[in-house]
């Protein structure tokens with residue numbers, strides 16, 4: 001049975017664990033947080049849902065535990081979250097330090113481990129994590145624009161009055177303010193006016209700000225999205241998801257992680273797909289890259 005360590009079990013970490021448990025994944029979940037009292041309470045609360053999901057195992061763990069170092073998948077959600085009005089980029093310095101301290105506390109981990117970054121700003125942190133963790137780049141990736149794509153698809157499903165499974169399309173680039181809807185990938189987008197497209201793209205981009213203003217954090221969507229990534233890895237499904245992965249020349253971008261469609265399997269990112277984007281979309285992707293590289 002594979003071991004999945006979730007580092008940071010606040011709003012996001014706990015909802016990822018909950019969504020993964022409810023997916024009945026054949027894995028043991030180890031929950032690690034610097035606040036041990038809080039961690040124990042989260043684990044107890046999650047264990048109360050086990051009867052209804054049958055086979056998932058959840059336990060509290062410490063950084064020093066051998067079973068944590070031997071985890072097959074690390075999901076990192078530890079770190080500062082946005083306060084109302086803050087951007088994801090505002091968290092960079094703080095969360096980079098937290099990431100470094102996590103690796104120090106973990107010590108040696110399996111050479112085959114997969115690390116999924118969720119902590120923001122997720123693209124810049126993904127770019128530096130492979131080096132911090134001493135792992136090959138394909139084994140380290142971020143949740144990227146998967147959540148933004150989910151936000152796009154439910155809005156399109158509602159607009160077109162279709163089942164969400166039957167509407168397709170991607171949000172690409174930064175998981176943040178320079179992200180964009182790649183309309184050339186959206187089926188049926190030709191019936192939408194420029195104003196309608198702009199309205200949908202703006203709502204998708206600003207949704208996190210609205211949720212944070214209303215209740216302090218976002219967690220149901222990312223919980224389900226990260227549980228899907230874990231499931232795809234554990235089942236080696238080779239599903240294409242828009243995750244944040246370091247680009248090596250694809251789309252004319254080098255050395256920075258961005259949300260692009262990638263085939264995900266048991267080794268992490270099995271392949272970055274270079275889909276046909278139009279010139280305007282390529283330029284937007286390159287603008288995301290320029291912005292993030294400057295900050296890096």
Ligand code: NAD
Nearest residue numbers: 008010011012033034035078079080081118119120217222
């Ligand atoms: P939270 O404050 O509820 O939880 C963060 C947890 O991290 C806390 O329990 C804290 O004790 C723990 N922590 C901090 N430093 C730690 C360390 N060194 N070791 C272990 N644990 C540590 O915050 P949240 O709402 O769960 O958000 C967590 C992160 O996820 C934020 O950076 C947020 O911006 C990000 N996020 C990302 C996405 C995405 O799509 N990528 C979506 C939502 C939130």
